[in-house]
Amino acid sequence: MNMPHPEFATWYSTVDLGDSVSRIEARGVATTKLLGRFTYQKALPLVNVMLGDRAGLDGAGAERIRSACREADPTFPVSGNDAEITLLAEIALAIAIDEEGEDALAGKIAEVIYSALANGSREFSSVTSILDRAKDVIERQGRLLRRRPRLPKKPKRYLPPLGFERHFRDLNDLSDLQQATLLMKRIATEVGNGMRSVANSARREREALEQHIKLQDEELDLLWWATNGNSVTAHTLFSEMKVGPRAFVAALEAANRTHVRPGPCSIRGLLEKTGVSKDEKISLADAFGRLDPEVTKALHVGEAELRTPIHMGLKMKRESGDAETWLGHWSSRTGIDSACERPELDIAQLVYQERLVLDAFGEFK
Numbered sequence: 605m606n607m608p609h610p611e612f613a614t615w616y617s618t619v620d621l622g623d624s625v626s627r628i629e630a631r632g633v634a635t636t637k638l639l640g641r642f643t644y645q646k647a648l649p650l651v652n653v654m655l656g657d658r659a660g661l662d663g664a665g666a667e668r669i670r671s672a673c674r675e676a677d678p679t680f681p682v683s684g685n686d687a688e689i690t691l692l693a694e695i696a697l698a699i700a701i702d703e704e705g706e707d708a709l710a711g712k713i714a715e716v717i718y719s720a721l722a723n724g725s726r727e728f729s730s731v732t733s734i735l736d737r738a739k740d741v742i743e744r745q746g747r748l749l750r751r752r753p754r755l756p757k758k759p760k761r762y763l764p765p766l767g768f769e770r771h772f773r774d775l776n777d778l779s780d781l782q783q784a785t786l787l788m789k790r791i792a793t794e795v796g797n798g799m800r801s802v803a804n805s806a807r808r809e810r811e812a813l814e815q816h817i818k819l820q821d822e823e824l825d826l827l828w829w830a831t832n833g834n835s836v837t838a839h840t841l842f843s844e845m846k847v848g849p850r851a852f853v854a855a856l857e858a859a860n861r862t863h864v865r866p867g868p869c870s871i872r873g874l875l876e877k878t879g880v881s882k883d884e885k886i887s888l889a890d891a892f893g894r895l896d897p898e899v900t901k902a903l904h905v906g907e908a909e910l911r912t913p914i915h916m917g918l919k920m921k922r923e924s925g926d927a928e929t930w931l932g933h934w935s936s937r938t939g940i941d942s943a944c945e946r947p948e949l950d951i952a953q954l955v956y957q958e959r960l961v962l963d964a965f966g967e968f969k
Contacts, residue, residue, distance in 0.1 A: 609695070615731045619687070633676040638668060642709075655939075666693070669696075711742060750864065833879060837853050838853050848894045849896070855952045859955075859956050875949060886951070906962045
């Protein structure tokens with residue numbers, strides 16, 4: 605069978621298609637079509653479908669899946685197959701980040717998956733181990749995109765060998781005006797090619813240097829901010845802030861200083877250096893509850909929704925006027941237990957990662 609992924613048939617064994625090999629092959633064809641010219645904007649609705657969100661299952665992402673399946677298999681049911689649609693969305697996303705593992709697109713999609721599943725805090729049964737795949741891609745992308753560029757020891761300030769001699773050998777009589785003109789054209793071409801080569805080399809070296817400086821500026825900014833330990837949002841030291849709100853504010857300020865996604869691999873250490881605790885535990889319900897209105901207002905929520913569940917909670921808290929009635933609805937929508945205690949540092953990392961996802965929409969930068 606020609607499947608879009610070696611594990612496709614195993615993953616799909618959770619769906620009862622009987623013994624029909626052709627129907628499984630048709631699903632493989634549909635998945636391949638779904639992944640054609642895949643983009644970040646095409647991936648986003650599939651995340652909502654994967655989560656089983658009703659709006660997602662009734663939206664454009666699910667319709668694209670159904671259309672691809674009906675085209676490959678006219679007997680594909682038009683309704684009553686939400687579970688299969690959800691599975692197909694997960695498989696498509698898993699294959700997308702596997703196939704594009706060294707590409708920036710895979711890193712961006714993996715960030716959304718990590719945030720949507722709240723690093724395992726959301727109740728979600730996966731057949732592809734998609735969260736582990738997403739975390740692997742984020743870690744790999746973090747190393748790849750932050751790899752120091754190989755800078756030249758000294759810039760090239762000379763033209764490469766131009767090979768004028770062979771043109772003189774090819775021409776017999778320079779007194780012939782036509783041959784002399786031809787020689788000058790060939791020399792001009794050689795010089796032009798040489799100058800373009802030098803210009804391209806200089807451009808590549810400049811871009812490498814600019815990227816190097818950008819990385820160094822970001823890392824130094826984050827390090828000095830963490831060492832200083834002072835919150836510009838709350839106007840106080842992080843060490844003097846309450847457990848919970850400190851996680852939100854530290855994550856916000858760290859994300860605002862991150863310009864190369866998916867962020868440094870050392871982000872947990874930097875957040876901890878500000879004072880965010882890896883040992884003290886707090887529930888999300890208490891963390892939300894301890895946020896005062898001014899800090900809540902500073903934590904812009906932008907296009908927060910199911911793919912960014914913590915910021916979705918902040919948005920609901922703001923809209924409810926701090927009444928606690930929203931919390932049960934939030935837990936029901938997101939599948940996250942708000943009463944479960946977790947290390948403050950884990951909450952900070954979730955908020956930080958969501959912030960980078962929201963930044964991708966141009967909400968804050």
